[in-house]
Amino acid sequence: MDFELSEEHKIFQRTVAQFAQKEIAPIGEEHDIKEKYPRWIYDRAGELGFLGIPYPELYGGTGPDTIALSIFTEETTKADAGIAMGLVVQNTVGTSPVYNFGSEDLKQRYLVPAIKGEYVGSFALTEPNVGSDAASVQATAKEDGDSYILNGAKVFVSNGMTAKFATVAARTDKGKGHQGISLFLVDTESPGFSRKGVKKLGIRAQDIAEFAFEDCRVPKENLMGDKGKAFYHLMATVQDTRIIVGAASVGLAKAAFEKALQYAKDRQQFGQPIGKFQGIQFKLADMAVEIETASLLVFKASWLNDRGVNCTKEASMAKLYGSEMVNKVVYQALQIHGGYGYMREYPLERYFRDARIMEIFEGTSEIQRVIIAKQYGL
Numbered sequence: 401m402d403f404e405l406s407e408e409h410k411i412f413q414r415t416v417a418q419f420a421q422k423e424i425a426p427i428g429e430e431h432d433i434k435e436k437y438p439r440w441i442y443d444r445a446g447e448l449g450f451l452g453i454p455y456p457e458l459y460g461g462t463g464p465d466t467i468a469l470s471i472f473t474e475e476t477t478k479a480d481a482g483i484a485m486g487l488v489v490q491n492t493v494g495t496s497p498v499y500n501f502g503s504e505d506l507k508q509r510y511l512v513p514a515i516k517g518e519y520v521g522s523f524a525l526t527e528p529n530v531g532s533d534a535a536s537v538q539a540t541a542k543e544d545g546d547s548y549i550l551n552g553a554k555v556f557v558s559n560g561m562t563a564k565f566a567t568v569a570a571r572t573d574k575g576k577g578h579q580g581i582s583l584f585l586v587d588t589e590s591p592g593f594s595r596k597g598v599k600k601l602g603i604r605a606q607d608i609a610e611f612a613f614e615d616c617r618v619p620k621e622n623l624m625g626d627k628g629k630a631f632y633h634l635m636a637t638v639q640d641t642r643i644i645v646g647a648a649s650v651g652l653a654k655a656a657f658e659k660a661l662q663y664a665k666d667r668q669q670f671g672q673p674i675g676k677f678q679g680i681q682f683k684l685a686d687m688a689v690e691i692e693t694a695s696l697l698v699f700k701a702s703w704l705n706d707r708g709v710n711c712t713k714e715a716s717m718a719k720l721y722g723s724e725m726v727n728k729v730v731y732q733a734l735q736i737h738g739g740y741g742y743m744r745e746y747p748l749e750r751y752f753r754d755a756r757i758m759e760i761f762e763g764t765s766e767i768q769r770v771i772i773a774k775q776y777g778l
């Protein structure tokens with residue numbers, strides 16, 4: 401297997417890196433402090449063709465191409481994780497259910513504008529009492545004439561405050577466990593829908609919301625996929641997003657590594673740069689090996705995914721290893737900065753907060769281990 405990027409992918413990487421370093425990196429800190437997403441970045445990314453990487457040209461996309469999406473995620477997260485996550489959600493769960501399960505009409509009305517950056521999409525599965533055990537969804541959807549009436553609550557919805565639409569998982573059949581859940585596209589202007597923003601530890605530029613549905617009327621044609629089959633639909637598509645969290649972890653780790661390497665060369669103690677001490681060199685060497693390993697896992701899983709090969713195990717490995725790796729790397733990068741690493745004037749403090757989420761969303765580290773173990777028949 402060849403892990404060298406193709407010429408096309410290398411060119412794409414340079415283009416994204418240029419965009420990310422020029423337009424995202426300079427505003428990362430400011431938006432982290434403001435805890436506000438720069439909405440215009442969707443328009444800009446849409447204009448550059450960066451919001452349809454998993455989708456065919458038919459809908460305005462440039463893909464499908466998981467390797468390209470991993471490259472895009474790595475480079476943008478390297479520039480700023482909070483801003484990158486908005487764009488990444490838009491390229492994955494924010495829109496993928498519409499592409500995979502929505503009708504042609506929904507694709508034209510919601511996916512096409514989302515690829516242009518005109519609409520922001522979001523994904524609402526998690527509830528106050530429903531997290532890792534996704535099959536226990538409690539929100540309900542009852543048929544009523546030509547509509548469904550949704551009731552319930554969703555939490556931790558990424559891009560939830562800026563979203564024009566959300567894919568919402570709700571129970572259409574009581575007591576049927578995995579079998580009774582369906583997916584709906586809910587326009588956030590629907591009557592009976594309300595939302596409020598919440599604050600978080602890291603990736604503060606990205607917005608996150610709680611949703612409430614109180615007799616929220618959704619047209620029947622907004623049901624996506626087969627009624628009662630949402631759990632299976634979702635499980636079949638999450639592997640892409642897991643790979644992408646691995647890629648985000650690599651991007652953030654590379655940013656921290658580069659800062660630590662430079663600092664080790666510049667900072668003088670005991671009459672020489674601290675990078676001359678073997679204790680610091682060993683930290684940097686270990687960080688470099690771990691980043692490289694995570695990157696190989698991400699590209700292997702992306703490569704398999706692009707060939708239509710089932711890569712449940714490889715996707716979970718890329719997510720698990722990458723997310724734990726970035727937390728170790730950022731920890732050591734901050735340590736190399738000593739007291740300055742702890743101060744807000746250096747970005748390590750922000751990276752340290754941003755890294756933590758990688759082990760939680762899209763299935764926690766524990767859940768990834770459960771999935772990997774299952775692949776070995778356990």
Ligand SMILES: Cc1cc2nc3c(=O)[nH]c(=O)nc-3n(C[C@H](O)[C@H](O)[C@H](O)COP(=O)(O)OP(=O)(O)OC[C@H]3O[C@@H](n4cnc5c(N)ncnc54)[C@H](O)[C@@H]3O)c2cc1C
Nearest residue numbers: 523524525526530531532556557558760761762763764766
């Ligand atoms: C910033 C952020 C953004 C998010 N974005 C979205 C989004 O856009 N849409 C969405 O629907 N959700 C989103 N989530 C939700 C996220 O996917 C969940 O938080 C995650 O799946 C864990 O669920 P939970 O928080 O309810 O934890 P729980 O499931 O309650 O888990 C608590 C602890 O128990 C452990 N645990 C649970 N089950 C097992 C088990 N079987 N074996 C071992 N350990 C176990 C977990 O690993 C964890 O450590 C987001 C979360 C955050 C924090």
